Amino acid sequence: MNGSDRTTKLIYYTPDNVNGLLKTMNTCKSYRLCFDDLNSVDILDKRENATTPTKAIYPGYIQELSALKRSEKFFEIGPELRVNELLKKGATVLPPILIRALTECGPPNVRNILTIGGLICAPKIRNSVFAALSILNAKAEVVSFTTANLKFLIPVQQLYRDGYLDIKPGEMILKIRIPYEEYDVDYFNEIQDKGTSITFVGTASTFKSSISICKFAIGNWGEEIIRETEIESGLAEQKLPIPEKIIEGWTEKFVQLFTEKYTFFSPYVQKALTNMFTEFLSRL
Amino acid sequence: MIIKFMLNNMKKNLDADPSDRLSDVLRNDFGLLSVNSSCNTGRCGGCTVLKDNIPVPACMVRMFSVRNSNILTYEYISTTKEFETITKVLKAMGCNFCDFCKHGKMVSIYSLVLSSAQLTEKDVYEALSGNICNCTDFQSMCIGVRLALNAIKRGKRNERK
Ligand code: FES
Ligand code: FES
Numbered sequence: 001m002n003g004s005d006r007t008t009k010l011i012y013y014t015p016d017n018v019n020g021l022l023k024t025m026n027t028c029k030s031y032r033l034c035f036d037d038l039n040s041v042d043i044l045d046k047r048e049n050a051t052t053p054t055k056a057i058y059p060g061y062i063q064e065l066s067a068l069k070r071s072e073k074f075f076e077i078g079p080e081l082r083v084n085e086l087l088k089k090g091a092t093v094l095p096p097i098l099i100r101a102l103t104e105c106g107p108p109n110v111r112n113i114l115t116i117g118g119l120i121c122a123p124k125i126r127n128s129v130f131a132a133l134s135i136l137n138a139k140a141e142v143v144s145f146t147t148a149n150l151k152f153l154i155p156v157q158q159l160y161r162d163g164y165l166d167i168k169p170g171e172m173i174l175k176i177r178i179p180y181e182e183y184d185v186d187y188f189n190e191i192q193d194k195g196t197s198i199t200f201v202g203t204a205s206t207f208k209s210s211i212s213i214c215k216f217a218i219g220n221w222g223e224e225i226i227r228e229t230e231i232e233s234g235l236a237e238q239k240l241p242i243p244e245k246i247i248e249g250w251t252e253k254f255v256q257l258f259t260e261k262y263t264f265f266s267p268y269v270q271k272a273l274t275n276m277f278t279e280f281l282s283r284l
Numbered sequence: 285m286i287i288k289f290m291l292n293n294m295k296k297n298l299d300a301d302p303s304d305r306l307s308d309v310l311r312n313d314f315g316l317l318s319v320n321s322s323c324n325t326g327r328c329g330g331c332t333v334l335k336d337n338i339p340v341p342a343c344m345v346r347m348f349s350v351r352n353s354n355i356l357t358y359e360y361i362s363t364t365k366e367f368e369t370i371t372k373v374l375k376a377m378g379c380n381f382c383d384f385c386k387h388g389k390m391v392s393i394y395s396l397v398l399s400s401a402q403l404t405e406k407d408v409y410e411a412l413s414g415n416i417c418n419c420t421d422f423q424s425m426c427i428g429v430r431l432a433l434n435a436i437k438r439g440k441r442n443e444r445k
Contacts, residue, residue, distance in 0.1 A: 109332055112338045
């Protein structure tokens with residue numbers, strides 16, 4: 001079904017399968033990818049110097065893009081799978097931190113519309129789910145029409161460069177791949193500030209009374225996901241239980257980040273995030 | 285763009301702007317005024333309709349995604365037997381919804397009752413969390429919804445006998 005939008009002169013394409021989608025992408029160098037939740041992202045061909053696309057593609061009718069598959073080492077989520085459907089189908093297999101993040105992304109009627117691809121790609125809403133995917137080492141399988149349908153994997157946090165989705169014209173996310181890994185501690189907390197929400201997610205595993213893996217991320221509405229690998233790897237060899245003094249030391253390091261790097265957070269948010277970080281550490 | 289879909293179980297072919305919100309089309313092209321558009325961001329739930337039997341805020345649905353789907357609005361739902369039972373029970377529980385939230389809330393309750401075999405308080409709370417209301421006593425509404433489910437189940441069992 002193709003049609004044009006009289007006001008903005010956009011031509012709409014609603015392909016039914018991946019081949020149709022790739023063919024459509026091949027006919028237009030710059031286009032707008034539309035999601036069910038009113039969000040969209042413009043994929044612009046820099047060589048064309050295009051600033052606004054004239055074509056819009058809605059991939060929601062492609063069945064292959066809304067599947068949840070399990071294999072031995074990971075499960076794969078189609079980007080067009082609705083959040084509520086994913087929660088139903090994956091209730092027993094999805095990592096608890098992802099379930100929590102998905103549940104928090106809206107009330108059930110809104111979750112019936114939101115898709116996992118939309119949550120990743122749409123700049124205004126990627127936040128808690130994106131942060132959770134990032135610490136779960138999720139990767140996006142991208143197919144590129146321009147290089148003979150070559151498929152490649154990109155870690156989700158690398159999908160963005162300088163705050164923009166780094167998907168080139170002719171490329172499409174086919175799956176989100178999440179490896180099976182079990183964590184002993186899951187932490188999720190969220191605060192609201194000036195109409196936006198900021199999320200702190202963390203996971204950790206322990207082995208022989210010391211931390212073996214420790215990961216945390218801060219999801220900030222519309223901004224890039226914050227990961228601090230230096231702190232993460234520093235924490236990874238820590239003996240358990242962590243003495244109060246050491247927690248204080250790490251918390252100080254965490255607080256320093258706000259004066260050195262993340263100055264855009266309001267004092268209220270800084271305080272809340274610091275409390276969350278300390279709470280996360282004390283749960284280990 | 286011609287979009288084919290079912291509206292309240294009737295076939296429709298509509299020449300619509302694909303980027304229009306479903307809520308605006310339902311109100312302006314079909315005169316279905318039960319679909320209240322107020323926040324247009326999916327926060328209030330006043331525009332809830334059923335899309336393929338799943339409750340969604342119509343203000344967040346664009347026309348290009350309704351192809352081949354079945355949209356049911358309050359206008360249709362209010363003619364069903366189940367709706368009658370639900371309203372009776374809710375009234376008995378003292379739940380009188382205002383015109384701002386009534387339509388959206390009843391669509392959500394209808395879909396919840398019809399798609400569940402059993403309901404806990406948490407289920408009801410969760411299902412109605414997308415329909416903003418600070419004035420109805422949640423406890424009575426919850427009891428009402430659960431009683432309505434039982435009444436509908438009983439009715440169906442009796443019909444079978
Ligand atoms: S108008 Fe649709 S949810 Fe408020
Ligand atoms: S009864 Fe309508 S908003 Fe509460």
